[in-house]
Amino acid sequence: MEVKALQSRIAGKVTVATDAGYEDLRRELIWNQLTPMRYPQVVVQVASEQDVVEAVRFARRQNMKISVRGGGHSWVGFFLCNGSLLIDLGQLNRVAIDHQTRTATIQPAVTGQALNQRLAPHGLAFPVGHCQTVPMSGYLLNGGLGWNWNTWGPACFSVEAANVVLADGNLVVANQEQHADLLWAIRGAGPGFFGVVTQYVLKLYPMPRAITTSIYYYPLERIEEVGAWAEEIAGQLPPEVELTMFCAQAPSAFAEECRFNKGFVCMLCATGFFDTSDEAAAILSLLETCPVISNCLGKDVNQPTIMAALLDMGGRFWPELHRCLADTLWSNSSPEQQLAAVRDAFLQGPSEKSLALCAFSTGGEHRVAVRPDAAFSMTARTLLLCYALWERPEDDDANRAWHRETIVALNRFAVGYYVGESDIIEEPVRAERSFAPANWQRLQALRRTYDPDGLFNGHFGTG
Ligand SMILES: Cc1cc2nc3c(=O)[nH]c(=O)nc-3n(C[C@H](O)[C@H](O)[C@H](O)COP(=O)(O)OP(=O)(O)OC[C@H]3O[C@@H](n4cnc5c(N)ncnc54)[C@H](O)[C@@H]3O)c2cc1C
Structure with missing residues (x-):
């Protein structure tokens, strides 16, 4: 060679x-x-x-x-x-902002945090991933379920153009005018993309002036009741509210109350992306209507939260230098049942660092929004994510076995998967089921056109 x-x-x-x-x-x-x-x-x-x-x-x-x-x-x-x-591509991390066109031209390895640091001082925003360290490169290709995604949409829909090195070794620009089919694929193809994206041009948004977060902690025993009610209010909340329930380790203030649940707590978190704190407080007041609010262990309501603080909050759930397994499913089943199954599994789990979350689509009758035509084509009322997180290699087998068992148990709720956070190597069918059937077929056809010799490893290409 x-x-x-x-x-x-x-x-x-x-x-x-x-x-x-x-x-x-x-x-x-x-x-x-x-x-x-x-x-x-x-x-x-x-x-x-x-x-x-x-x-x-x-x-x-x-x-x-x-x-x-x-x-x-x-x-x-x-x-x-x-x-x-x-x-x-890890060294390619330049960012250029064009204020006139309100676009950012970024190299792939730029992180959400780095992009936000460049945008926030100018009152601009982009739906970056939930943790600071998430790189834009694969995140955008996956679809990109980032902050405020019910309003701004999955991040891939804000990719306006991209530079791509194709399998024939040529560098092309993909936008609505040229190679529009490549742009279609970039918006959601995930790890099956058949080229190398070397640059993205991103549409930017005005930064909401009063981002506001309310968090409620409930005992794990209440997770079903909170889940059933959260599903109801998700239908009433505007898309500017990101509503998520977690099964996670309790903060130290509630550690004693959560002792019998292996330290796990049910956390309800709502972030409103509004321009005034009055509007945010009025809308987030709906969270006070939970029928089991008298059981609430503690709450932190209407906190002004700049984007950097949101990224920091996300980072605390997924600590660096850990061993992890992840899986994700879209569901239209009742969150009550999904969360009860999560609770039962977590009480049996080997690691107290593990984490599950159920993100609700919000936005009233438009809550499962129809997006422009793109490879990204799977959505449902909730997105359920389940992570095993641990530190010691000697705990690998126990965590692997538990995570597999939990994923199998939760699978009955799935209408589809998210290609960016599902184990499509362990279970390749999850790649196909991350897309609407016609979009999957089109993706395969484009792959044959742009990479006829199969130079790029595809969704299943672990060789
Ligand atoms: C802590 C943490 C938090 C996360 N939070 C979120 C979140 O909030 N929302 C969300 O949607 N996802 C989230 N993710 C998942 C994230 O979308 C994926 O991990 C994504 O792959 C990260 O991008 P990357 O560049 O690091 O991908 P990599 O791991 O570098 O690449 C994965 C695959 O993507 C393809 N790929 C990547 N870049 C290119 C490129 N430029 N050209 C061609 N192919 C490419 C390749 O097939 C590659 O094998 C999170 C992941 C972690 C670890």
């Missing part, structure tokens, strides 16, 4: 599987400490868009499959594929 020839043509760095630093690098590339046992043959840490072009052309010549890493946050490490040439 002419690896030296590739190194001489790029500004970035080439590492092969036999190099001394290879294993450390492989492990550093993935956010999850539970590193899959899959080994790329070559890792190309690109320093520019032109490096990507060179790497793709090299892989073609060498008849090697390509996998792509944006920021390495995929739970299952999709980009770690045996024998592949891995293009790591």
Whole structure:
């Protein structure tokens, strides 16, 4: 293999599987400490868009499959594929804001936090992921269920254009005028995308001036009643309210009351993206109507919350340097039943750090919104996410077994999945069921057109 020839043509760095630093690098590339046992043959840490072009052309010549890493946050490490040439975009993290057109041009590895830091001082916003560290690269391709997604939509619908290096080694621009079908695919194809996105152009939004959060803590025994009522109010709340219920570790203030539930608490969190605090308080007052409010352990209502604080709050639920398994399902079943099943599973679980959340679609009769035509095409009344989180390798087997059992138990509620946070390696059918049937078919057809030789590892491409 002419690896030296590739190194001489790029500004970035080439590492092969036999190099001394290879294993450390492989492990550093993935956010999850539970590193899959899959080994790329070559890792190309690109320093520019032109490096990507060179790497793709090299892989073609060498008849090697390509996998792509944006920021390495995929739970299952999709980009770690045996024998592949891995293009790591982690160094491409520039941001440019155009105030006139209200757009941001970003390189893929920019995180939600970095983007928000550039936008917030100018009163601008983007539906970034819920934790600071989530990179835009794969998040946007997945669909991007970020802050205020009931109003701003899944983030992929705010991608106006993208630069893409195709399987033939050419760099093209995809927008509504040219390669519109590629733009269609970028909006939601997830890890099955058949090219390398080297730049996104994003539509920006005015930052709401009075983002306001109310949080209520209930004993875990009340999770069904709170869930049933939350489903009712989700239908009445405007889309500007993001409404989520958690089964999570209780804050220390309620630790004693939650002792008999392994420290887990039922947390109801509502964030309103409004322009005045009066409007926010008036709408969030609906949360006081919970029929079991007298059982509430504590609450923190109508807190002014800047976007950076929301990102910080998200980060606390998904701590760094942990081992984790994740799965997600869209559901139209009663949240009461879903959350009861979650509670029963969590009381039997091996890790008290694990976490489940049920996000409600809000927005009255339009709550399960029809979006413009794009690959992203799965939605329902709720999105249920279940994460096993732990630290010690010796607890891997117990957590794996528990997470699998829990996912199987919750599966009866699923109408579909979210490609970005489902284990489509363990269960490949979840990739297809993350899309409406016609959208899945179109995605496969576009893949055959743009990547006829199957150069890019697809949804199932773990090789
Ligand atoms: C702590 C945490 C919080 C999260 N929060 C949210 C959230 O709020 N909302 C949400 O929707 N998701 C969330 N996610 C999931 C997130 O969407 C995915 O992990 C996503 O893959 C992150 O992007 P990445 O660039 O790190 O992807 P990577 O792990 O780098 O890549 C995953 C796959 O995406 C593809 N890919 C990535 N970038 C490119 C590119 N530029 N060109 C071509 N293919 C590419 C490749 O197939 C790659 O294998 C979260 C994940 C974590 C770990």
